[in-house]
Amino acid sequence: MDQSPDEDVAAAFSSGQPDALALVYQRFGALVYSIALRSLRARSDAEDVTQQVFVSAWQSRSSFNRGRGTLGGWLVTITRNKVVDALRERTAPARPDSSTRSGRSSPSDEPTPTGCHYRASGVTAESRRSGISPSPRPPPARSSPNASGNNPGRSAERARSLTRSRG
Numbered sequence: 001m002d003q004s005p006d007e008d009v010a011a012a013f014s015s016g017q018p019d020a021l022a023l024v025y026q027r028f029g030a031l032v033y034s035i036a037l038r039s040l041r042a043r044s045d046a047e048d049v050t051q052q053v054f055v056s057a058w059q060s061r062s063s064f065n066r067g068r069g070t071l072g073g074w075l076v077t078i079t080r081n082k083v084v085d086a087l088r089e090r091t092a093p094a095r096p097d098s099s100t101r102s103g104r105s106s107p108s109d110e111p112t113p114t115g116c117h118y119r120a121s122g123v124t125a126e127s128r129r130s131g132i133s134p135s136p137r138p139p140p141a142r143s144s145p146n147a148s149g150n151n152p153g154r155s156a157e158r159a160r161s162l163t164r165s166r167g
Contacts, residue, residue: 010071013057014064021058028072029054032079039083049082056082 037046
């Protein structure tokens with residue numbers, strides 16, 4: 001079965017044949033590991049992700065549809081998702097210890113009407129889901145230009161200076 005075409009390996013894998021996982025790992029393990037290593041830049045993290053990919057693939061092998069793509073492509077997609085999970089885990093703020101106070105780190109952890117928690121660090125549930133990291137401080141307030149293209153506060157000042165220079 002070592003020299004089988006990818007289609008045969010995919011069929012054996014999706015049907016759950018005992019040797020199939022080892023064969024799939026032998027065939028695609030280096031690809032999965034190299035993607036994880038390039039993305040995570042840490043051998044231990046890449047090894048963890050590689051293991052997670054193959055465990056996940058084996059557990060969800062019934063969802064693999066050979067008509068929609070190749071086994072290698074499916075594994076690359078799982079790899080990409082696991083890498084993203086690992087990167088999010090790296091940047092996620094530490095969970096408060098349940099033994100401290102009520103588990104909340106500050107009053108700003110109170111839920112808002114929308115269900116988001118605003119943390120002192122500026123990280124919200126919504127920003128974590130979207131992958132957007134908060135800026136350390138808000139941008140400076142800017143006044144919007146008026147119809148003439150000038151800032152509203154400056155336009156009155158400018159008009160006064162222009163009328164003084166004409167008169």
